[in-house]
Amino acid sequence: MTLLKLNEINSFYGGIQALKNISLEVNEGEIVTLIGSNGAGKSTTLKTISGQVKPKSGEIYYKNQDLLKLPTHNIALKGIAHVPEGRKIFSKLTVKENLEMGAFSVKDKKIIKERLERVFNYFPRLRERIDQKGGTMSGGEQQMLAIGRALMMGPSLLMLDEPSMGLAPIIVEQIFEIIEQLNSEGMTILLVEQNAYQALQIAHRGYVIQTGEIQMVGEGKTLMNNEEVKKAYLA
Numbered sequence: 001m002t003l004l005k006l007n008e009i010n011s012f013y014g015g016i017q018a019l020k021n022i023s024l025e026v027n028e029g030e031i032v033t034l035i036g037s038n039g040a041g042k043s044t045t046l047k048t049i050s051g052q053v054k055p056k057s058g059e060i061y062y063k064n065q066d067l068l069k070l071p072t073h074n075i076a077l078k079g080i081a082h083v084p085e086g087r088k089i090f091s092k093l094t095v096k097e098n099l100e101m102g103a104f105s106v107k108d109k110k111i112i113k114e115r116l117e118r119v120f121n122y123f124p125r126l127r128e129r130i131d132q133k134g135g136t137m138s139g140g141e142q143q144m145l146a147i148g149r150a151l152m153m154g155p156s157l158l159m160l161d162e163p164s165m166g167l168a169p170i171i172v173e174q175i176f177e178i179i180e181q182l183n184s185e186g187m188t189i190l191l192v193e194q195n196a197y198q199a200l201q202i203a204h205r206g207y208v209i210q211t212g213e214i215q216m217v218g219e220g221k222t223l224m225n226n227e228e229v230k231k232a233y234l235a
């Protein structure tokens, strides 16, 4: 089943067109990755989906609902979680408080407790640091916290913007393992990455974006073996 569908999206920053006729689909249960160089439009695609950037034209459907008709704060409530580039955790709040912020719309304490438990099972490190202030943690821990906070919403689509950015290879490995585990347990994932090699390895499908346009789409493995992709992104 198609969970998310973008049709011919055009997004601008003032007079600069960042997205040109972007059409893409994410099916339930998939890991889909967007790869491309700096400034290609990957982050803008996620921001357009989560409502931070309003496209000038095009359509976005989530579970067959027209997202562009909703106010931004309702988009998250529909089940789309966005982990932004650079994590953006609350540095002065503790790990627990950060996680609770993710569940701000949930009233039932029991559900919050269950979700916290689930996040701690994915990231035991966060349990160990439960009372530590977010800003004092390492980059990898902050990334885990940002993902954990998103999971607290109970999303059906998890959008991750450059989760590997600035992290040591061993930590990147761990983050990608968690992404795969989340997916194997049913989470649909839209993953933006400059680390194309790692992203294509775990993705069912990928889109290559260049200067705001989709250049290529295919299965992760197929793109990985494509000569153009190899030359441009895997060298």
Ligand code: ATP
Pocket: 013, 016, 017, 018, 036, 037, 038, 039, 040, 041, 042, 043, 044, 045, 085, 194
């Ligand atoms: P990166 O990994 O560097 O974030 P990206 O593929 O995510 O790259 P975007 O951040 O989506 O790219 O940027 C797409 C284009 O829009 C670029 O030309 C960028 O300079 C421009 N852009 C992004 N954000 C803004 C902004 N707030 N104001 C003006 N232009 C912007």
